[in-house]
Amino acid sequence: MASYVPRRLLLAGLAVVVFLAAFWSLLPESSIPAKATEEWWHPINDSTNTSHSLHNQPVPELPLRKRHNVAVASTFVHHFDVYMALVWTLELVLQPKYDGENSDGPIHVFAPPFGFGFQSVVDRLQLYHGVRGLPEALVPHIVGQPGDGGIDMVVLGTCEIDLPHWHAELLAAWDARDDTHKFKLVCIVHNVKDTSWQRLIPEWSSRSALRLLPIADHVAKSFRKDFSNKADSIDPAVYTTGYEHIPVDVHVPLLDIPDLPTKPANRALSKAIIQGTFQSDAVIITASSATLSPPYMDPQAWGYQALEGGSSFVPNHRATDAPFELLLVGAGSLDIPEELAYLVSIHRDLDYEDFYALIAGADVVVPAFADFGYFEDQASSTVHLAMELDMPLLVTQRTREAYGYIDDDRAVITRPAAMHEVHALRALRTGNASAFLNSDPTGTGHPMSTSPLLAEAVRSMIEEGWYATKKSFYAFKKDVWQSNRDVVERLLRDL
Numbered sequence: 001m002a003s004y005v006p007r008r009l010l011l012a013g014l015a016v017v018v019f020l021a022a023f024w025s026l027l028p029e030s031s032i033p034a035k036a037t038e039e040w041w042h043p044i045n046d047s048t049n050t051s052h053s054l055h056n057q058p059v060p061e062l063p064l065r066k067r068h069n070v071a072v073a074s075t076f077v078h079h080f081d082v083y084m085a086l087v088w089t090l091e092l093v094l095q096p097k098y099d100g101e102n103s104d105g106p107i108h109v110f111a112p113p114f115g116f117g118f119q120s121v122v123d124r125l126q127l128y129h130g131v132r133g134l135p136e137a138l139v140p141h142i143v144g145q146p147g148d149g150g151i152d153m154v155v156l157g158t159c160e161i162d163l164p165h166w167h168a169e170l171l172a173a174w175d176a177r178d179d180t181h182k183f184k185l186v187c188i189v190h191n192v193k194d195t196s197w198q199r200l201i202p203e204w205s206s207r208s209a210l211r212l213l214p215i216a217d218h219v220a221k222s223f224r225k226d227f228s229n230k231a232d233s234i235d236p237a238v239y240t241t242g243y244e245h246i247p248v249d250v251h252v253p254l255l256d257i258p259d260l261p262t263k264p265a266n267r268a269l270s271k272a273i274i275q276g277t278f279q280s281d282a283v284i285i286t287a288s289s290a291t292l293s294p295p296y297m298d299p300q301a302w303g304y305q306a307l308e309g310g311s312s313f314v315p316n317h318r319a320t321d322a323p324f325e326l327l328l329v330g331a332g333s334l335d336i337p338e339e340l341a342y343l344v345s346i347h348r349d350l351d352y353e354d355f356y357a358l359i360a361g362a363d364v365v366v367p368a369f370a371d372f373g374y375f376e377d378q379a380s381s382t383v384h385l386a387m388e389l390d391m392p393l394l395v396t397q398r399t400r401e402a403y404g405y406i407d408d409d410r411a412v413i414t415r416p417a418a419m420h421e422v423h424a425l426r427a428l429r430t431g432n433a434s435a436f437l438n439s440d441p442t443g444t445g446h447p448m449s450t451s452p453l454l455a456e457a458v459r460s461m462i463e464e465g466w467y468a469t470k471k472s473f474y475a476f477k478k479d480v481w482q483s484n485r486d487v488v489e490r491l492l493r494d495l
Contacts, residue, residue: 065492067153067184070094073110073138074157075165080114081121081352081381082215083157083188085253088127089484093492095129105130110138111157117351125255139169142183146176152183153491155213159187160194167200174209186491188213188251192222192377202241211247211491216379217404220248247495249487252405254480257388260360260470268321269429269466270303271362273391275329275382301430304343312341324429329358360389364413364428364466366421367393375402387411387480390473392466394421405483410476413466416457418448428466433458 072087074080087109094106109132114122122128133141142151154170156162174182185204189212204210214220231244299306303323304313315323328334328346336344347358359365365386367374374380375398383403386393393399393406396417400407415424419436427433437449437458449455489495 062489062495063493065489066494067492068094069106069108069149069151070153070155071108071110071138071142071151072155072157073135073166074162075112075135076158076161077112077115079158079188079190080111080118081255082190082253083111083155084109084114084118084122084127085255086155086188086213086251086488088125088255089251089481089488091128091130093485093488108133108141108151110135110141116349116355117353121255121352121356125257127255139166139173142170142173143176146173147181150181150183152181153186154183155186155188157188159189159212160191160197163187163197163200167203171203174207182207182209184491184494185210186213187211188215189219189223190214190378191373192219192226193373201243201246202238205242205246206240208242208245211249213249213251213487213491214379215251215253215384216402217250218376218402219379220250222377223248247490249490250404251484251487252384252387252480254384254477254484255388256477256481257356257360260390262470263363263467265467265469267363269324269363269425270322271325271327271364272394272425273327273329273359273362273365273386274368275359275365275385301426301435302343307339311338313339313343315342321429324425327358327362329355356389359385359391362391364425365391365393366425367395367399368421375399379403387477390468390470392468394424394466405480408476408479409464410468410472413461413464414457415461416454418451418454419458419461424461427458427462431462433462 070090072083072090074083087107090107091105107128107130109128109130111132112135113119138154142154145151156166170185174185177183187210201210212220212223214223227243227246227248230238230241233239299313300316300319302313303316303319303321305316307313317323324343326344328344329350330348334346336346350358365382367380367382367386369375369380383393383399383406385391387406393412394415395406395412397414398417400412400414406412413424413428415421419427419433423433423436423439427436437455438447440447
C-alpha cells in the first residue's frame, strides 16, 4: 500500500529545490508600474453569505431520496479535512434547519480525534452538530439497527486504508440485511495508483453497492478509464463484476473560512507560498557568488540590496514595495542557501488555525508538484486549500484542465508552461516580462520573444493581473459549493 502524509502536506521537496535554484538565474530589473486601487468586498457584508442560503433551491425533476441516514467513518489519522468537508455538505442537505442542539441526527461520524487542532475549525465553522464516535463503534452501530431508520449509506474517508480494515465486517452486515435495507458504500479515494485495496472492489461492485468519490476531476477520470478497461476484459471473473456501473463523482473539500484578511489591491506581489514536505537530502543546493551577482540576478527587482561582499541578500527597506518572500509551509527540513536567508522561510507542523492565517496572509500559492502524478492519478490538497483561503494559484493550462473546478479565471493565474514560476512571479511583481522574453535558455540565438504565441500568453498573464476581489472569489466558491450539493443529492438518490 502506498504511504500517506497529511493532506496538508505535498511531496514536493525536489520541486521546491528546483524552484529555489531558479532564483539564482534571474535577469535584469524592469520598471514597476502603478497598480490601480480597488475597493475590496468581504463576504461577511453580503446577505447571501450564509452556507445554508446557498443550498435552498430545490433540485427539479429528481427521484426521491433513497438514503436518509449516513455514517462517515475512518480509521486514518489524516484526511479529516477532506471527509469533514463532505459531512458539512451532507448536513446542509439533510439537516438544513439545525435546531441548536447536538442530537442523534441523520449523519454519524466515527473517527479518531482530529490532529493539528482541526477540532477547533470544526467547532468554529460549525461543520457538524452531531455526536462523533470512535472508529470501533461503526460496525456495532450499523448492525444494531438493520431495518427502518438504520444507516443506509456508509462513507469511508480514506478508502485505500479504511476498506481493508472494515471490508469483511461491512460486507457481512450488508449481506445480513434484507433487500429493502441494503446500504450504499461510498469510497472517498485519493490515489489511483494505490491498488492494494482495489482487489476488494468486485465484491461490492457485483452487488451494485459501491460508488467512488475522489476530490478532483483528473482522479475521477483516471478511475473511470481504469474501470472501463476492466469492463472490457476477456476474463469472466473481471467483466462480470460490474465495473462499468460504478458511479464516480467529485466532491471538492472546500470549506467556508470566515474572516479572511482584507488587503489593498494596489500592492506589489510580495509573498508566495509553496506547501509541502521538504527533504534536505533530496538535492544539495550549491551556488557561487558569480551566479548570484549582476547581470545574472538583479536583487532590486525583488526588493533586496546587492550582496556587495555580504553573505545574504538583505531587504531594501527604502524601496517602494515590500521585499519578496517565499514561504515554504509543511514539514521536514531543507537547507536554504545563506544568500537567500532573508527571502526564504520554512514553517513546519502548524495547527490549522495558524496554518490558515499564514497562508491567507500571502499573495499567491505556487503548487510545486513533485511529479506528473498530480495531474493524472492523485489530487493535491494545495489546490483546494488555496481556494478556501482566497489565494490565487499560479498554474499552467494543464493544471486548470486536470483539476477541473479551478478552470476558472476567478481563481487562478495562468502562466505559459515555458515560463518558469520564478519568471512568472517576477513579471507579475514588476508588471514587465522583458527579462524573460529577452532570455535565450537554449543558447541558439533565438530569445523567447521570437515565439508570437508565447509572447501573447505572457502579455495576457500580466494584463489579467494576479489578484482577484473577494467578491469574485466568493462567487467562484459558491459555484463549487453548489456543485458539491448537487453531488450529494446524487449520492442520496442513487443517481
